[in-house]
Amino acid sequence: MGLTPRQEKIAGMVKTLGPITGEQIAERLNVTRAALRPDLAILVMSGLVEARPKVGYYYTGKNIISMLTEQVSRIKVKDVQSVPVVVTASTSAYDAVVTMFLEDVGTVFIVEPGGILAGVISRKDVLKVAMGGSDLHKMPVKVLMTPMPKIVVTSPDESVLTAAKKIIENEVDSLPVVSIADHQDTKTYEVIGRLTKTNIARLFVELGEGRGGEHHG
């Protein structure tokens, strides 16, 4: 919050002595009650200090950042995800790239029948192969995709914050949003969405402009 030294001092005082009235704080700081008012207003607004009429000020330890954390952690992947763009494993690398351009996406998911996630391919993957002089027409997308189980995934009910951390930590541009099903001993991942850095940047803008509450509240 960027508190001033006096605000820090008042917060400390409320923490050790609270509940304490404005008059008592003013007396200890040797200032008037009126001079203190803006500082107290900021401390209350920040949530760090709470005021209870006829009792006084007391310390909560909460602040705007921790409230923000609470707020943001409530937004789910399903609230911001995009539709997935998929091809089958027998598609040529060339056709997979054509799909990328037609759909204007940076990542295409490779699926088996039933929409089960088998692989992921990005612009970077294809560019690397294209630079090597390979003929993309003759190459099935299967050859150059990142296959399961190496793919980092997210689910509709995961918090966007957790999913965003996965994107950053694994240095990928997007995550497949999957629905996990158990089939005897094996788990299958049905692709039902796509979470991208663009989704996150857009959410950042929405939250920053104060529109986050409307859509995700």
Added chain:
Amino acid sequence: MGLTPRQEKIAGMVKTLGPITGEQIAERLNVTRAALRPDLAILVMSGLVEARPKVGYYYTGKNIISMLTEQVSRIKVKDVQSVPVVVTASTSAYDAVVTMFLEDVGTVFIVEPGGILAGVISRKDVLKVAMGGSDLHKMPVKVLMTPMPKIVVTSPDESVLTAAKKIIENEVDSLPVVSIADHQDTKTYEVIGRLTKTNIARLFVELGEGRGGEHHG
């Protein structure tokens, strides 16, 4: 904030009748003062309602989202930007892509002497040309770059929020961070940084985890 119906009702009451004491609110709602305490605490915490000892509760119209907006709008591009990766206009498209891979970036800036921005090239741009079967070795990067003045730029002191909006609205992955100089009638843009969707996603994670205040406060 996701207020409960009763909290909404109390907020409305404070808005029209404030300043109003907790006792008066309790009386109007026909509940005890104690039953009301958690709701009032949440309204004060949210910033929507402010409490002033010995006066009562009054309406501020501010809420956590508007405080968040204030907080976020103070973070500048220079607080989160990455270093720019640049090549000269005579570089071949092939070598520009090699630079992309070596530096692991999705966008390379093309500069004139003095680091003056001349163009931008992305993975998508190169992939399109590679798919068309052109020989990237023989093609100067100049031929396929997006040239000035078509490039959307940002500056170190612009708010990250404004810059993020430019990224979303112009559907680009990154913006060159430039320092603008006037030379008689013409402006030149010296490239001094790079703002990417990754920078924004990382900031989102930092803010969401409550680490934003430390670095950008």
